[in-house]
Amino acid sequence: MRAAHKITVPDTWGRPQASFDVERIRNDFPILKQQVHGKPLVYLDNAATSQKPQVVIDTVTQYYLAQNSNVHRGVHFLSEQATQAFEGARAKVARFLNASNAREVIFVRGATEGINLVAQSYGRTFIKAGDEILISAMEHHSNIVPWQMLCEQIGARLRVIPFNYDGELLLDEYEKLLNERTKFVAVVHVSNALGTINPIKQIIEMAHRRGIPVLVDGAQAVPHMRVDVQDLDCDFYAFSGHKLFGPTGIGVLYGKADLLEAMPPYQGGGDMISAVTFEKTHYNTLPYKFEAGTPDIAGVIGLGAAIDYLSEIGLDAITAYEHELLAYATDALSTIKGVRIIGTAREKAGVLSFVLDGIHAHDIGTILDHEGIAIRAGHHCAMPVMQRFGVPATARASLAFYNTKEEVDALIRAIHKVIEVFG
Numbered sequence: 001m002r003a004a005h006k007i008t009v010p011d012t013w014g015r016p017q018a019s020f021d022v023e024r025i026r027n028d029f030p031i032l033k034q035q036v037h038g039k040p041l042v043y044l045d046n047a048a049t050s051q052k053p054q055v056v057i058d059t060v061t062q063y064y065l066a067q068n069s070n071v072h073r074g075v076h077f078l079s080e081q082a083t084q085a086f087e088g089a090r091a092k093v094a095r096f097l098n099a100s101n102a103r104e105v106i107f108v109r110g111a112t113e114g115i116n117l118v119a120q121s122y123g124r125t126f127i128k129a130g131d132e133i134l135i136s137a138m139e140h141h142s143n144i145v146p147w148q149m150l151c152e153q154i155g156a157r158l159r160v161i162p163f164n165y166d167g168e169l170l171l172d173e174y175e176k177l178l179n180e181r182t183k184f185v186a187v188v189h190v191s192n193a194l195g196t197i198n199p200i201k202q203i204i205e206m207a208h209r210r211g212i213p214v215l216v217d218g219a220q221a222v223p224h225m226r227v228d229v230q231d232l233d234c235d236f237y238a239f240s241g242h243k244l245f246g247p248t249g250i251g252v253l254y255g256k257a258d259l260l261e262a263m264p265p266y267q268g269g270g271d272m273i274s275a276v277t278f279e280k281t282h283y284n285t286l287p288y289k290f291e292a293g294t295p296d297i298a299g300v301i302g303l304g305a306a307i308d309y310l311s312e313i314g315l316d317a318i319t320a321y322e323h324e325l326l327a328y329a330t331d332a333l334s335t336i337k338g339v340r341i342i343g344t345a346r347e348k349a350g351v352l353s354f355v356l357d358g359i360h361a362h363d364i365g366t367i368l369d370h371e372g373i374a375i376r377a378g379h380h381c382a383m384p385v386m387q388r389f390g391v392p393a394t395a396r397a398s399l400a401f402y403n404t405k406e407e408v409d410a411l412i413r414a415i416h417k418v419i420e421v422f423g
Ligand SMILES: Cc1ncc(COP(=O)(O)O)c(C=O)c1O
Pocket: 047, 048, 109, 110, 111, 112, 113, 140, 142, 143, 188, 190, 191, 192, 217, 219, 220, 240, 381
């Protein structure tokens, strides 16, 4: 074990606590042990998707080895086992988000589907022609396009909260945009392109003062910080399991029960009904009303294992460790001549977007790949953010709690190599 990997992180009250043993944590992630192009893999593409600990892989495997069965419908042993594990995972998600009731946890395919569900079910029911929907200028496409589609369908208007050159939302402009026509606010908690942590509690409070419900896109927040939906008082909160060290194809939409109760189903099919005749269908209770068809049972159970794993390490310890790692990486990157960091908000999590003078982001990504370093190059599904900064693309290194200072050093050395090659 290398001592350099051990960082002492403060606890909630700022007191030093047991060191964060990143080397031990890395051992839980088999994929991190491999070589890429003859070099040790340095995985810095965590905002796109994160790696899975052995316990998640084992849980999914074990489900298929010993539990595989459909949920909710069977009276036989396997089906009861699968149902218990499935509903147990729902309870884990509810605790993880501090939802007041597991009925408020809807399993979806990911953040994208969660947002589409709200846009189509809540939006088509409660938002009318001439109403306004407010999003921010730093949204991922998945929190833009569903609202644009809704606006086209019902004749509503999409309005956009701007941000400053550091990538911080302009709350005074937000205040001005809120008016009697505003019927919904949908804002990202942590920007995937800039790393900005938005003051989401304040954003929600400002909307609620006018009785406007708020959806939070939490895809990039839940892997990095503790989220308490009751404390935030958000109306909806969406995230994806695969960014939370869980399987792909599974995600969560949290919604306040009274809102979910008032909304019509998003899709029709099995499980979401209580009785069907050709004359009329009676819908199931929450959360099943929004879970038509056979769900991703293995995904849900795997997500539950990921949440257990994270809870054992502790979200506060993860936040503190990543904060230190991000500061270290930001300092190191800032010293390289020709580097411009895109996204310099005071409150940031896990994301370092940057451009290099005269060198395209894809070229940076390609050279880094030869060094075994995985980053992302492109618009990060946030084209309006690129337009705001006048760049076609950025290179983005995104961190997780299994990354190390040594890996950041490798990134910095590789960027120097890029400059040598293209400079
Ligand atoms: C901020 C943000 N929102 C939403 C999404 C969409 O997540 P998914 O593709 O898993 O549905 C992403 C994915 O990168 C994201 O970063």
